[in-house]
Amino acid sequence: MATIYEVAALAGVSPATVSRVFNGVTVSPEKSRLVKDAAAQLSFTPNRAARNLRRQNSDVIALVIPDIENPFFTSMARGVEDVAHAAGYSVVLCNTDEDHQKEATYLHIAVSENMAGVILAATGSASDLSSLVARGRPIVAVDRGIRQYEVDTVVADNRSGGLAATRSLIQQGFTRIACITGPVDVETAQQRSDGWREAMHGVLPDDQIQAYLRHANYRVDGGRDAMIDLLELDQPPEAVFVTNNLMSVGALQVLVSRGLTPPDAGFATFGDLPFASLAPRGITVVHVPARQIGVTAATLLMNRIGGDEQPSRTIVLRNELSTRD
Amino acid sequence: MATIYEVAALAGVSPATVSRVFNGVTVSPEKSRLVKDAAAQLSFTPNRAARNLRRQNSDVIALVIPDIENPFFTSMARGVEDVAHAAGYSVVLCNTDEDHQKEATYLHIAVSENMAGVILAATGSASDLSSLVARGRPIVAVDRGIRQYEVDTVVADNRSGGLAATRSLIQQGFTRIACITGPVDVETAQQRSDGWREAMHGVLPDDQIQAYLRHANYRVDGGRDAMIDLLELDQPPEAVFVTNNLMSVGALQVLVSRGLTPPDAGFATFGDLPFASLAPRGITVVHVPARQIGVTAATLLMNRIGGDEQPSRTIVLRNELSTRD
């Protein structure tokens, strides 16, 4: 692998001049020509490790997500990528597997590799952003806010989505509406079920409402287990609102296998069903603009990298509600 | 951010000693203690850009895939990650979007960031691995082989999978069996449809077989369009073999909407259907061990990084066939 010194030697100039050619500083046309020819001849490409060290900066951003197998996050990733790519940045995706330790490792790498910025969908536990902040690296939180840090944040409107979904079920004529939501310590899970609770207020007595709430793990099996559990109640629910896409798959699995599909039973889900085309009809969906979240977050990050110094913002994206025919 | 010099100063030793403490070279217990305390006090973490530059090596591997929204690849990614993580490596995921240019960029970054190795699911076009090879970086190809380079390769048994799937449809009593496969220039698409053709030989006249073959783009819409096209034939097929998971979703979408589900129509797919639980019953599936492919590839890569110098190997993983009840 050719270095800048070899190029300089071949072109008969100093390394400084070679660097200037590649960084758009004024160099006379003749020397520029010489350098470019030499570089081409040696198929020279600047060593990024060296550049990153000297510049304290790279043109890579990290996108840190908890579950790479969740289409919501991959769809978001596409949004991030499109924007970053257009701005000349590359995106590396880091999967934390909801593991706080892995998250810490990746954030750590982001800092010490001098990455330009981080988009973080945090795991439940409090994330430690101190070293990122200390280095002045921009951070954008997506999907979930980050406790204790003032950072730009892009989220869906969780509470109102939960409210709208539940109200739709009520309008469809259901009364005993259960809710399967995520872990207690996850912000989005809390907010979405809060929306449900608000909608249910007055529809059922408060203690009954509470009895129809289940916390599960935001994955397919969690939705399945919670659904089974709900159906075993003395008075099983007539409808259910599930607060994330994967749990919805699990819950639907159970319902379909028992023939409990709309319009016999009501079903609402927060977040588009993956490959929804195969799901039963009559399901109410709170569409979360995953890709748009990614686009917005990346745009925000690019601005920050570009030197935007405004106080941090929180952007709440509206969801759309629909019921498949 | 503290540097090794500040730590050295605080501990009253030389930078070299600090480095040795962090790299497991013999240092007296007292000095080691001093250094560790100083490091903790300054919350020192070594700067990876500097380390990478000096060592010509990092502990990050790149996983380059064409479509991050395809569950096959994300599932594979999980396998890679598990192995790499256990071996102390981090994985960064690069999405090429089937774009040869993006692929080149990421490979480029991998080289010039001194990454430890690359696992590559190549795009259709011929990939340029020359700089990776020149630097002696290990590469493992997954899912698809790489033309012109002798690298370790991990693939599914495409031809025999196509053969088995089609035979299963024949056994189910179907005769007019179509095949929807991927782009002409993609190796896996070719091999899988070759399996289908082989199974069909003798079942239908060769020219009829050919008339039931469609090439599409390996995505949901490709499957949908091809399926619609096939159904418009004068003599539409009774069954169809679709050679990848996403196209299967598209094709099923069409079939389900027209009530053409098993056992009325035959359906076989190469690769597990994403979130398959919602798909109709009676579908024949060639299960591709995506995660296992990832695990195998990562293991191979780790060995190479560890200095394994054997001639390159190609590992073909067997698929399992099943029909959902």
Add this chain to the structure above:
DNA sequence: CTTGACGGTGAAATCGATTTCTGACAGGGT
């Protein structure tokens, strides 16, 4: 004709860790 500004260039410092190279010192063998 002098002064100043400015574009172009090279020498050398710099980023922060790792890794020689070298020397100091302790302990063991003869």
Add this chain to the structure above:
DNA sequence: ACCCTGTCAGAAATCGATTTCACCGTCAAG
């Protein structure tokens, strides 16, 4: 007492690019 070996630690070189600094012409203004 002397040499040899081995352990530990510091000084300095190194990785490869960027960037500061200094200098040299050249040309325009005074």
